[in-house]
Amino acid sequence: MPISKPLPRTLEDWLERLEKQLLPVPVENHLTVCRALSDNRRSLREIADLMQASPALALSVLREANRQAGSFSTPAESLESALSRLGLQRTLELVKRQPARPLEEIPLALRQIQLISQHAAQQASGLFSARLARLWQEIHWGSLLFLAPIWSLLAAHPELFEQWEQRVLARAEPAAKVEQELLGVPLLALCLALAERWRLPDWVIQGYRLLVADRRQLVKALHIARDNQHPLHQQQMLDADIPLRRWLTQPANSILLANGLALSAHHAWNSPHSLRWQHLTGLYLQLPLSDVQQQIHQHAAQGARQQATTELWHPAQALLWPWDARRLQHNAPAPAAKTAPADNGWRQHCAQLLAQPSAFHNLDQLTSSITQALQACGMSRVLLLLADRSHSRLRAQQQTGLNKSANTLIIDPQHSQVLRRLLQAPAQLRLTPANIAQFSALLPGSLKALFPSEHLLIRSLASNGRVAMVIVVDQSGTVLNDSSVQVFGKTVQCIQRALDSFAKRER
Structure with missing residues (x-):
């Protein structure tokens, strides 16, 4: 049953989860x-x-x-x-x-990132294999597998791809900031760790090590590559920096260039990011920018003809559009008071939850503060259920926005597959019109009567290694947009910290 687990927040936790992930x-x-x-x-x-x-x-x-x-x-x-x-x-x-x-x-996000990898392999084959014929297998498989760590990430959490597209490509938010908020760790560091653990080809590992720990060579090469109209001056600058010239001519760089071209073209052929990789490829191949662009457009078109792209986006499609057209547009979110938690004390409530040592003397104080924080983050109906030690009962502890009958609610989770799963380990279920038919029959009738909604969040939280609380929230049955869900996720992180510190205080 596809109930999503909370995302890991450390490198070791990510490695443990993705190491076990099978790819469909x-x-x-x-x-x-x-x-x-x-x-x-x-x-x-x-x-x-x-x-x-x-x-x-x-x-x-x-x-x-x-x-x-x-x-x-x-x-x-x-x-x-x-x-x-x-x-x-x-x-x-x-x-x-x-x-x-x-x-x-198979998740659309996984198929899309694999198509980007196939596009990278197509570019590598067309640009570099003829020049480095004896190394064509290393070039081909290295370029195809370079993004393999991200395949596992998106197989486990396909929703991350759309969030990355919208925030990094459409809204131009800093990638490092987005990765830290979504993953808790830098994406490139995670890719490097997985590549090393899986013993992927050396060229793949070299590429990630360069991006993670030694970008100086790349930055210097990009600086020289910008002067594409003066090849003689470029050569003079390379001759003056022998270590840089030796690094630039390494065959291993071909797979990094191919993936840089493919990833940046996913957004636009003429974006600043894409042009940087095109200039660097021109420096590597000692070709003018116009020749590089002609070749990469031809290779993209050839790859699109060979690869099935139904439902997927291939950059070759953009070659038919006006040059400045963009597939991803920055759509400013509609103003909504419910998604602006800073205006109604959300930060103050979270600060109270995060206080060390715990600011709460008893369970009623703690759960009351939790309920207020959830209200402040935009949730109009909130129900906190506490589990007994044997997980045989869920008893209402706090509620707001619901019928008074919620105050005395007691649920036997043995009659609900969803609740049993949530009590096994901390997890989250987001109900939408797309999955409500699948999960509605698995929820207790008393809970559905309190929340007659197709847009619902149910989250379980642990204390001392066992699930102790189940949170049920919604916005009075209205659609939960991504911003609301993200703020709820941040609030839950604060609640988890509060549970941990409260448990220590009790001991």
Whole structure:
């Protein structure tokens, strides 16, 4: 049952969650690859080519080969090498363990980021493989798998992609700020840690290490690359900085360039971010900007013809639009008092919850403050339910905006699959018109009578390692927009801190 768990907030917690995350594979691709692996007439090259249509399978095979490298001191750099190390029988067993799903059941965000990876592989093949023919496999698979850590992230939490698109691309918010608010950790640091744990190809790890720990070389190269109209002056500047010139010519940079081009083109071909990667590619290839642009547009169009893009966005589509057109627009949110918590004491309530040591002398004081904080964050109807030690009863502790019958409400969670799941571990369920039919029958009738709504948030919180509280809130049945949900999430973080400090005070 897809009840979303609270997002991790530390690097170790993210690694633990994403390490266990399985990537769904389209049923058709899964069957095709299984048949190929069972056919002894197929070569490794043919099998690897078939796996390209499903990047998730390629990643699972490469990860398994490098996890069980044994006497191999270096990780496999290509899928053919990984297939050779595992053998076809073990590969077939591994592939059969991967979850096969109809295409429409695979999160759209996951399919979109994998399409960006395929676009990057197309750019890498077209721009660099001919020049570095002996390294074409490393270039191809490195560029395809560079964003693989983000595949796992979006398989677990597909809603993050739309939030990132809107905030970073459409609204131009600083990426570091958005990542800290959404994930609690820098995205590139998380990608590097996963790449190292999975033993992805060395070029992938080198690229992330450069972006995380040593951007000086990249910044210096970008500064020189801007002067694309004066190649002689560019060469003179590179000749004056030998370490930079040596770094720039490394073949490993090809996969970083390809992914930079593909990711930035996802928003616009002529955005400042995209132009920086185009200039840097021109410096790497010693080509004028116009030649680079012509090539990357051709490669994008070629890739769009080869890749199924139904429901997905491919940057080649934008080549038919006016040059300054944008797919993502900054839509200013409609003014709403409920999404402006700072105006009605929300920050003060949260500060009281976060006080160390706990400012509360008893449970009534604590839950009263929690209810006020939830009201201040825009929730007009609030119900706090406390669980007994055996999780056999949920008893109403505080309520606001509801019928007086809520004051004496007692619920047996054994009769509700949703509540049983929420009591197992801290989690959140967001009810919407899209899923209300699925979950309504699994909720107690007494709870539905108090909240006759298709827009509802239910959240469980733990104290001393066990779920102790369930929060049910809504905005009088109106739509819960993303801003309201985000503010609710921040409020819950404060409530969790308050529960932890209150428990310590009690001891």
